[in-house]
Amino acid sequence: MGFIERREKLYDWMAEEGINLLLLEDAEDHRDKAVRYLTGQPGDALLFLSLARKSLLVPWDVNMANVYADVDDILPYTKFELNPYVAAKAAAAYFKTPYGSRIEVPAQTSYPSFLKYVENLSDYDIICRDEGAKSEIERLRSIKDSDEIHIYRICSEKTNEIIDLIEKNVVDKTLKTETDVALFIEAECRKRGCEGTGFSTLAAGPSRSFGIHCFPPYTAAPFAEKGLSILDFGIVWQGYSSDVTMTFARALTKAQERQILLIEKAFDLAYNTVAGPFKSKKEDASIPSRDIALVIDDFFKKEKCFMPHGLGHGIGLDVHEAPYLRRGADNKGKIERNMIFTIEPGLYDPAAGGCRFENDILITDDGAEILTRSKIVRL
Amino acid sequence: MGFIERREKLYDWMAEEGINLLLLEDAEDHRDKAVRYLTGQPGDALLFLSLARKSLLVPWDVNMANVYADVDDILPYTKFELNPYVAAKAAAAYFKTPYGSRIEVPAQTSYPSFLKYVENLSDYDIICRDEGAKSEIERLRSIKDSDEIHIYRICSEKTNEIIDLIEKNVVDKTLKTETDVALFIEAECRKRGCEGTGFSTLAAGPSRSFGIHCFPPYTAAPFAEKGLSILDFGIVWQGYSSDVTMTFARALTKAQERQILLIEKAFDLAYNTVAGPFKSKKEDASIPSRDIALVIDDFFKKEKCFMPHGLGHGIGLDVHEAPYLRRGADNKGKIERNMIFTIEPGLYDPAAGGCRFENDILITDDGAEILTRSKIVRL
Numbered sequence: 001m002g003f004i005e006r007r008e009k010l011y012d013w014m015a016e017e018g019i020n021l022l023l024l025e026d027a028e029d030h031r032d033k034a035v036r037y038l039t040g041q042p043g044d045a046l047l048f049l050s051l052a053r054k055s056l057l058v059p060w061d062v063n064m065a066n067v068y069a070d071v072d073d074i075l076p077y078t079k080f081e082l083n084p085y086v087a088a089k090a091a092a093a094y095f096k097t098p099y100g101s102r103i104e105v106p107a108q109t110s111y112p113s114f115l116k117y118v119e120n121l122s123d124y125d126i127i128c129r130d131e132g133a134k135s136e137i138e139r140l141r142s143i144k145d146s147d148e149i150h151i152y153r154i155c156s157e158k159t160n161e162i163i164d165l166i167e168k169n170v171v172d173k174t175l176k177t178e179t180d181v182a183l184f185i186e187a188e189c190r191k192r193g194c195e196g197t198g199f200s201t202l203a204a205g206p207s208r209s210f211g212i213h214c215f216p217p218y219t220a221a222p223f224a225e226k227g228l229s230i231l232d233f234g235i236v237w238q239g240y241s242s243d244v245t246m247t248f249a250r251a252l253t254k255a256q257e258r259q260i261l262l263i264e265k266a267f268d269l270a271y272n273t274v275a276g277p278f279k280s281k282k283e284d285a286s287i288p289s290r291d292i293a294l295v296i297d298d299f300f301k302k303e304k305c306f307m308p309h310g311l312g313h314g315i316g317l318d319v320h321e322a323p324y325l326r327r328g329a330d331n332k333g334k335i336e337r338n339m340i341f342t343i344e345p346g347l348y349d350p351a352a353g354g355c356r357f358e359n360d361i362l363i364t365d366d367g368a369e370i371l372t373r374s375k376i377v378r379l
Numbered sequence: 380m381g382f383i384e385r386r387e388k389l390y391d392w393m394a395e396e397g398i399n400l401l402l403l404e405d406a407e408d409h410r411d412k413a414v415r416y417l418t419g420q421p422g423d424a425l426l427f428l429s430l431a432r433k434s435l436l437v438p439w440d441v442n443m444a445n446v447y448a449d450v451d452d453i454l455p456y457t458k459f460e461l462n463p464y465v466a467a468k469a470a471a472a473y474f475k476t477p478y479g480s481r482i483e484v485p486a487q488t489s490y491p492s493f494l495k496y497v498e499n500l501s502d503y504d505i506i507c508r509d510e511g512a513k514s515e516i517e518r519l520r521s522i523k524d525s526d527e528i529h530i531y532r533i534c535s536e537k538t539n540e541i542i543d544l545i546e547k548n549v550v551d552k553t554l555k556t557e558t559d560v561a562l563f564i565e566a567e568c569r570k571r572g573c574e575g576t577g578f579s580t581l582a583a584g585p586s587r588s589f590g591i592h593c594f595p596p597y598t599a600a601p602f603a604e605k606g607l608s609i610l611d612f613g614i615v616w617q618g619y620s621s622d623v624t625m626t627f628a629r630a631l632t633k634a635q636e637r638q639i640l641l642i643e644k645a646f647d648l649a650y651n652t653v654a655g656p657f658k659s660k661k662e663d664a665s666i667p668s669r670d671i672a673l674v675i676d677d678f679f680k681k682e683k684c685f686m687p688h689g690l691g692h693g694i695g696l697d698v699h700e701a702p703y704l705r706r707g708a709d710n711k712g713k714i715e716r717n718m719i720f721t722i723e724p725g726l727y728d729p730a731a732g733g734c735r736f737e738n739d740i741l742i743t744d745d746g747a748e749i750l751t752r753s754k755i756v757r758l
Contacts, residue, residue, distance in 0.1 A: 028699065029409070029487070030408070030409065030487075042594045043594070044592070060591070060687075060688075061590055061591045061592065061687070062687075063589050063590055063591075063727065063729050064590045064591075064592075064594060066729075068594070076687075078687055081707060081708070082707065083707070083709075107489060107491060108408070108409075108489050109489060109490055110486060110487050110488060110489060110490070110507075110509075111488055111489070111490045111493040111507040112486060112507065112508055112509040114490040128489075128490040128491065129491055130489075130491040179565070179566060179569045182565075183562050183565055183566055186558070186561075186562055186565065187558060187562055190558045190597070190598060190599050191599060193599070195595040196579070196595055196596060196597070200575070210442050211440055211442055211443045212439070212440045212442075212443075213423070213440065213443075215421045215422070215443060215447070216574040216575055216615075217575060218569070218575070219569060220569050220570060220572070236595075308439075308440070308441075308455075308457055309439075320407065328460060328461065328462070329460070330462075348442060350442050350445070
């Protein structure tokens with residue numbers, strides 16, 4: 001795994017930015033997969049990176065860190081009273097960080113917590129910003145390296161096997177309820193050596209598919225009965241999650257049939273729009289991710305429909321990460337080669353129910369490859 | 380459900396504090412169950428509370444809000460470009476909030492995001508603090524009302540039924556792997572009408588029980604074979620989660636047997652320590668939650684052992700909430716009547732494996748009641 005290479009890129013960036021010490025934190029109230037991306041440690045740790053190109057992990061569970069973490073040194077969090085300010089002060093001393101130099105704390109640091117860092121590390125210049133380490137790591141993570149693409153090939157194949165099994169078992173009525181389908185996925189992904197599912201599987205039978213994300217995620221209610229049923233799931237291989245949505249359609253009204261045709265058309269339109277710029281083989285090909293979302297918004301508008309969520313999002317160690325395919329004016333992201341993201345048009349109606357069709361896309365040297373084979377299953 | 384009563388208490392507090400508008404946010408990157416506590420909306424929404432004693436919900440999914448939310452008004456988040464600063468500005472206008480008055484934003488607001496609120500709401504005095512609405516709501520939530528205690532009686536009973544079934548099925552080897560046990564819980568809780576599990580079930584067979592929280596949460600590995608196995612789970616009834624840990628012990632070494640005896644003793648000692656002050660029936664009885672943790676720390680220290688995590692925590696809409704039974708010097712919390720929390724001593728060894736014993740406790744008028752019947756199962 002390229003943990004050292006990933007950290008080297010970040011050290012280069014720290015040197016450019018004049019950051020002497022960088023703190024990243026993965027904790028229960030603000031998860032940050034950057035820690036796993038840079039060290040392999042799955043969770044619950046502080047990570048300090050020094051301009052001296054050395055790393056220090058401060059994990060909650062030191063036994064786990066000894067098994068998983070690829071870092072220069074490990075010190076248990078209990079040594080610092082499980083207090084991030086105490087640990088940060090100790091890390092600054094550990095790395096002999098010169099007084100007055102810049103220490104960057106996580107962008108998600110709350111305003112009250114930022115004030116505590118400033119108070120506890122008064123000898124240093126504390127930086128907290130969105131357009132800093134956060135956006136740099138987001139940018140690094142959005143373009144998958146060869147290890148990551150290899151992981152996604154395996155993850156997608158396992159996802160596809162499970163998609164086919166679900167179709168078969170819903171058709172022959174082995175899987176009858178939302179819970180049946182969701183637990184089938186939990187069992188099948190673990191049989192294949194996966195860590196688990198990437199998020200709570202959303203299985204919404206016809207009575208609940210009107211919600212974008214049904215609540216509760218799945219119940220004992222019937223699945224794939226008359227009307228529209230949605231199944232949104234992802235499985236995790238070596239930390240990386242797929243994300244697909246199947247729709248099951250049975251004995252549809254004309255309005256429901258039209259919903260389905262529109263999301264199928266929208267998917268194809270989005271796929272062709274995103275693939276286009278990369279067919280030229282121009283080395284620095286790209287397309288603003290916002291543009292793709294706007295094409296689909298226009299398409300639905302002409303059909304007098306409205307999609308209440310974004311068109312897609314990057315996937316990786318987080319199930320939602322850059323790039324974001326959404327219309328927001330603040331979305332400055334671009335789609336580039338070796339990015340992996342979802343395309344997931346959906347339409348929802350309080351009476352008719354909802355449908356969504358979602359697959360994972362990899363931008364390749366000469367276009368876009370659809371990694372997963374999600375389906376709209378007509379019963 | 381007492382959503383209106385809960386909001387009324389918060390309006391009283393806002394009046395005392397001179398807060399004209401209070402913003403709460405439940406979003407993917409910072410969950411806040413306060414929104415559900417005050418409205419019933421399960422997630423993904425902004426909630427604005429005005430000193431005029433009116434509430435406005437701005438949900439991501441308006442269809443879901445129409446089903447679940449008990450508020451004065453609902454406006455879809457898409458109306459505000461899914462942008463919290465735009466929505467906050469609109470809400471200030473909606474409630475005719477006087478210029479110059481105080482608007483409190485969530486305590487978890489990041490430092491960069493706080494600066495954006497200040498910039499976008501320049502006509503108001505923006506407040507962001509830990510000791511404000513956050514701690515007030517935490518305090519309200521830590522003392523359960525009669526509706527919540529009723530919910531916990533049902534939740535505990537369902538948890539106990541599942542504990543008994545797990546024991547039976549592990550003993551007769553119907554459940555053989557970590558995945559078997561974990562998915563059994565997923566299925567059984569939904570059969571009983573639960574929303575799901577409160578957190579990812581942690582099922583660690585003997586090869587993985589050394590970790591406080593095993594990773595991945597469960598795998599295809601054998602469970603309850605020779606040595607120590609840990610099973611940590613909770614089920615959710617009407618939003619509220621139980622939290623229990625069973626340990627399964629088979630063919631133990633002397634060192635492992637001692638680990639188990641010590642956590643059993645620690646549990647009893649902690650229970651008696653916490654129950655003591657409430658037997659007097661003194662109306663304002665209480666005990667610092669830190670003191671209970673320190674008693675157990677001392678106990679383990681005398682036995683030359685070390686517990687690397689807190690002794691317990693409140694449970695409710697969040698699986699970890701106030702009160703916190705931990706030694707941290709910053710822990711100023713008290714245990715009071717009608718609080719519900721866990722006691723969960725555990726010991727972990729890289730070679731011998733780990734064990735933990737956890738039950739849920741309700742402080743009553745005349746002592747403490749153990750709501751759940753978790754077990755150490757000797758096989």
